[in-house]
Amino acid sequence: MNSSTGRKPTPRGLFGRIADHRLDYLYILPAIGVMLLVIAYPIYYTFYLSFFRTPPSLAMSDKVFNGIGNYITILTSESFHEVTINTVVWTVWSTFFATALGLGAALVLNRQFAGRGVLRGLLLIPYVISAVAASYIWRWIYHSDFGVLGAILNRLGIIDGKLNLLDNVNLVLPSLIVVNVWKEFPFAMIMILAGLQTVPDQLLKAARVDGAGAFHRFLHVTLPHLKGVMVITVLLLFVANLNHFTIPWIMTGGGPAGASDIWITQIYQIAFGRIRFGLASAYSVILFAVMVVIGYFYVRALTGNDDVRRRG
Amino acid sequence: MAQVEFQNVVKSYGAFEAVKSVSFTVEDGEFVALVGPSGCGKTTTLNLVAGLLDLTSGDIKVSGKTISDLDPKDRDIAMVFQNYALYPNKTVQQNLAFPLKMRKVPKRDIGAKVAEAARLLEITHLLDRYPRELSGGQQQRVALGRALVRDPQVFLMDEPLSNLDAKLRVQMRSELKRFHQDLSATIIYVTHDQLEAMTMADKMAVMSGGVLQQYDAPERIFEEPANTFVAGFVGSPSMNLLPATAVERDGAVYATGDGWELVLAPRNAASARASSGPGIILGARHSSLGLHDTETPGCIQARVFTVEPTGDITFVHVDVGDSTFVISVDPERRIAADQTVWIEFDQNKLHVFDAQTEKRIAPG
């Protein structure tokens, strides 16, 4: 609320209005301050650093201006192509399966039945536990000598002998995607479930009266209504996956032979393994640019989409 | 209790003036209704008294002392809100006690005062309930009680009855009026419902477009509206207004319009002459007009649009030129739509307004 004493005529113009509201800004100052410190500055500094060759000693005063040299190095490197393909495969399939499983779970959970709350809680647990713990649990399940998965598949007669997932260049990425989907589908589920609760009951009843079966009600009433939530869920998952570091890092460290290396693990490796911050910064900028595009659609989906705004 | 003085009160938001130099005085113990259509500045004016908004210029005095610089909590006023604004997480008891607690009234006295207010408003049995468990009327009483416990200098009420259903509203109206009489409290009451204002208030302040149009006792406002806005706003159905041109002929003054002519009685002729131009507006209440089935001298011919029987009175809507008149007749009368009728004016109750200034011209 404005803090002027009221007797003075109100100053006109933007600066006048800002001055009028000066006390209001105190409320948001801590929040904005910490965001600027932890986000705005790093963004700037990443851009800045991406044009420099930096010494491995992290003595930043010794850095050398390098123009777009870092970008050229990355884009022409042999590994970039492979890592990019890995990143796309990892991000797209993780997002797809997490959303699909989440959607299915949400649809089933959207009915009334005894134990629904308990079930929802159980399904959500993978999302809540730490990615580090999840990674170790799955590493143990996948273990090539003593893993329970191999044992089960052997007993069922599906395979014979050792199951080698994390050391196999062809199977490693799909195996990691399974872990990631395991951890993420509850998020999609809960988002979509919340979206489902906004589908107007009257509309579903009307469709029922009009003779639409369950499938058609879903297709023509529920799904269009879910569009907004789905878009946001997919975008959030997409960006989260694009930057998902913990699972690949702990489970394989990008291996074997880079078969599970994605952009973000590469960046970490370049920065903190090889201590080449300039190069890693350029890599980050590329990743960042991709995210800004997605972020644009995210904010638009949040603010522009009527389906999203409506509730109940 | 206290007197409240508004001195050239202005509230503006940038270039927009919500309240334009409003001055009037609410005497000690008076019940004043601030009335007008939505957006007329009445609630803004009330919030200025409460201190919820800051004055742009002017001054507001309570008992001769300016309160413009005081925080709401220091103004010794109480306010009842349209949505009651009861604290949802407090019981009725705690709601009533809250203003006393904030003023550091000793615990023992709080209990006594709350009990007294609850007894007065007959809500003693509700003290342990939460607001959401109460009906609209009960919430209304609690809101009133919360204002009452403090024994403030001035009560402010912002459309306190508008969230109630019609029947309850009528009941609460009389209770509020009784409440005012018993306490002889100074009350400033905002409403958009002119009937509420008419029935309850000692004085009405009619506002429109941020401007105070008229400040007077309800019957005076009804009988002598200051301008066409007040004439149209106060009274239900509202006053019939008929634009006309005053023409002087053979020593008499005629009001003429599209296909009709009315000779004005001397008191109204004098008013018409005093108008700033030939354009005048005639104003007549539904009850001051008569209807004839046959041609009658001194009457205007018109055509019936619809007939609205309400039981003990029937309203007939008739078209006169481009205007529509509402005329009340005895329910026994048989009148049909599209029938031709002749309207008779009671010239002693006819109002003449200057078409230019829209102000009423007092009869000569």
Add this chain to the structure above:
Amino acid sequence: MSRRSYNAGWSLTGWVFLILLLIFAVAPMLWMLITSFKSQFAALKYPPEFIPSNPNLEQYERLLSPKNEVGRQFLRYMANSIWVSTATTILGVAVAVPAAYAFARFRFPGRQALFFSVLFRNMFPAVVFLMPLFIMMRWMGLVNTYSSLIITYLTFGLPLSIWLLKGFYDNIPIELEQAARIDGCTRFQAFYLIVMPLSAPGIIATAIYSFITAWNEYVYALTFLNDDQKLTLPVGLQRFFTEYATNWPGLMAASFIMSVPVVVMFLILQKYFVRALTEGAVKA
């Protein structure tokens, strides 16, 4: 097929799907639990025992006993995690509450732009900012301190907290505050005594979210902390693993212990947490 049996078939498919999904979600955690009751040696049997022939709490005793080196280390990591997560949560609420309130109530210039710039953060997972922040923390001498982690973690929860709480404040009628001020409160008292209690569910929701994200965070803790005594649990777990590589039951027990606080907290306050997650998407 008649419509009725078609619907029934549809419903049956749903149940089968749900059961399979439940197995997928729960089985790995069950396996963690089962393994954690085995001895180190028993875990390395092939084929594995689905029900431990000799279940024991040996691993838990070792991890939770301050008497041996492993236990001391593990408990220290846990204490570190509790401290960092709690501080993040409390500071986060303290910063988010006034900001959300201002965004909901005040009409200052730039309000929309600032609000959406805060939300935009939601889009950017932590790791992109890791490097420049690391350099910045080095300059500020904050590397290897909890402050570096707490400051960073704050920004994870803030966008969501502000969004969620703003929704609460938007729904609290301003008349309640006005009434309170007329009833004798200062502006701050009106907020503290009337508005705050009404937004308690939102505050709880944001607090849980902040706590869980801070508790689970790995990358920043990995990068910012290098003193072995200061590690938080996720990084500590990794250290633990590299040092005791073949002790899978121990690792599973540690994972389990680490998961207990967040899972318990989550199960008790599930509805708030779910609200925190979904509020942004279904209500703008």
